[in-house]
Amino acid sequence: MDGKGEDKPLKLYFIPYLAPGHxxxxxxxxxxxxxxxxxxxxxxxxxxxxxxxxxxxxxQSKQHLHLHTVPFPSQEVSLPDGIENLSATTNLDNLVKVYQATTLLRPPIENFVLQNPPDCIVADFLFPWVDELANNLKIPRFAFNGFSLFAICAIESVKKHSLYSSTSFSIPDLPHTITMNASPPKQMSEMLQPLLDTELKSNGLIVNNFVELDGEEYIEHYEKTTGHKAWHLGPASLIRRSIEEKVESGQESAVSVHECLSWLNSKRVNSVVYICFGSLCHFPDKQLYEIACGIEASGHEFIWVVPEKKGKEDESEEEKEKWLPKGFQFQNQEKGLIIRGWAPQVLILSHPAVGAFLTHCGWNSTVEAVSFGIPMITWPVHGEQFYNEKLITQVRGIGVEVGAAEWTAVGFGEREKIVSRDSIQKAVERLMDGGDEAENIRRLAREFGDKAKLAVQEGGSSHKNLTTLIDDLKRLRDCKLS
Structure with missing residues (x-):
């Protein structure tokens, strides 16, 4: 075979799931x-x-990057036009409808792929049928699930040892002793398992992380226990480097970037706590009230993103007092910025004024914080977030826990346990009031931020992985052609 095939560009299809974190x-x-x-x-x-x-x-990537659209089945699932993403839902009913709609996308996507076959498909594991499609076309398929590899190792170990009943337990067989303070909801584990099993049939797993954060020991553990290959190509947040791209993946921000930046520019280095629980966690008013009291009692400056209150800017004083103490906004007008809806998160986290991130430990948010060297105050809610928390606190030492112990299947709805204002205040002060522990956590967070930036540069771990993966894909394609 002559070498010409190797220079020919690959034809790749990416099929992302319809949620921001994916x-x-x-x-x-x-x-x-x-x-x-x-x-x-x-x-x-x-x-x-x-x-x-x-x-x-x-x-230049624009000339090589195309979008192909298939219709969203709004009518079939009784959704109003324009709700085509889990982040556009505000209640469980619509969340379920969007999920149902995504299962109906199979025929139009299959049709397009069969008529125009690529060299390779990279699809979210929430579309398990892509496995069959790729096999029919005899082309490689790579899976993506938006988790850290550490979380997948933990999920597999919990499944193997059936650790679903006790509230606190240690996960056996992992390179570190991991102690959990909540157990995963059974329905989540039952939904995840078949998806992860299908994922293992793919040619490899694409991971939005870098080798140094998941750790060589977890990559070895994963490959040894599953026989599957993981490719760390992230962090994704460092791939979009310019300011325009940082402004956030196309979502309309609820506050202007200029307003946000000028507010942050007026603050001292490391003085602001950024509070955000992602687009799929919605807290009841009584929990929001505890957050407001806790952050106010800590005395620190803050940016607080409250998607629960999007579109409720004109709520009455009576409504407001259900989730904000009387006079809160007036007393904190210099100290705090409340954003109702979507915020330019990457821009905020990369600003020197931000000194801590109170987060739900969604993987995107976690890896963004790490990329910019920001230590975290961890408050997991659902999905695999409780595992991510342990990677942040117990394994890498770049955060402190708020003490959340209620693990739910979804981020919406009423909750049995409330995280108290005292717990919130203590966790914020632990990281923001200085002292040896806080300084040590900050130093480690900065070191991981430096490692993240090196990983995506030429010669870095993620950059090398990308080059090797592209070479492998070309080899697979050219063997098929010869």
């Missing part, structure tokens, strides 16, 4: 391949395509 990182990965001159198509629905269009870098 879509943002996978599409950032897609731009990586496009930036190397490969022909990349992201398959999604019309409203999600509009969002993505704004976040595609205007560099």
């Amino acid at each position: 879509m943002i990182p996978l599409c950032a990965m897609a731009t990586l391949f496009a930036s190397k001159g490969h022909h990349v198509t992201i398959i999604t629905t019309p409203f999600n395509a509009k969002t993505l269009q704004k976040s595609i870098p205007s560099s």
Whole structure:
């Protein structure tokens, strides 16, 4: 075989799941391949395509990156037009409808792929049927699930030892002793397992992380226990480097970037606590009230993102007092910025004034914080977030726990336990009031931030992985052609 085939660009399809935590990182990965001159198509629905269009870098990758849309079945699942993403839902009913709608996307996507076969498909593990599609076409398929590899190792070990009943337990067989203070909801584990089993049939797992954060020991553990290959290509947040791209993956921010930046520019280095629980965690008013009391009692400056209150800017004083202490906004107008809705998170986390991130430990948020060297105050809610918390606190020592112990299947709805204002105040002060522990956590967080930036640069671990993966894919394609 002559060497010409090796120079021919690859044709790659990316199929992201319709939720920000899945879509943002996978599409950032897609731009990586496009930036190397490969022909990349992201398959999604019309409203999600509009969002993505704004976040595609205007560099040379644009000429190699295309969006293909398939219709979203709004009518079939009784959803109003325009709700095509889990982040657009505000209640469990619509969340379930969007989930149902995504299962109906199979025929139009399959149809397009069969008519225009690529060299490789990279699909979210929430589309397990892509396995069968790729096998029929005899092309490689790579899976993506938006988790850290550490979390997957923990999930597999918990499954193996059936550790679902006790509230606190240690996870056996892992390179570190990991002590959990809540057990995963059975329904979540039952839903995840078949998806992870199908994922293991793929040619490999694409991970939005870098080797140094998950750790060589967990990569070895994963590959040894599953026989599956993991490719660390992240952090995705460092792939979109320019200010325009940082402004956040196309979502309309509830506060202007200029307003946010000028507020942060007026603050001292490391003086602001950024509070955000992602787009799929919605707390009841009584929990929001405890957050407000806790942050106020700590005396520290803050930016607080409250998606629960999006579109309720004109609520009455009576309504407001259900979630904010009387006079809270007036007393904290210099100290605090409340954002109702979506915030330009990458821009905020990369600002020197931010000294801590109170987070739900969603993987995107976690890896963004790490990328910018920001220590975390951890408050997991659902999904695999309780595992991520342990990677942050017990394994890498770059955060403190608020003490959340209620693990739910979804981020909406009433909760049995409330995290108290005292716990919130103590956790904030532990990280923000100085002292040896806080300084040590800050130093480690900065070191991981430096490692993250090196990973995506030429010669870094993620950069090398990308080059090797592209070479492997070319070899697979050229063997098929010869």
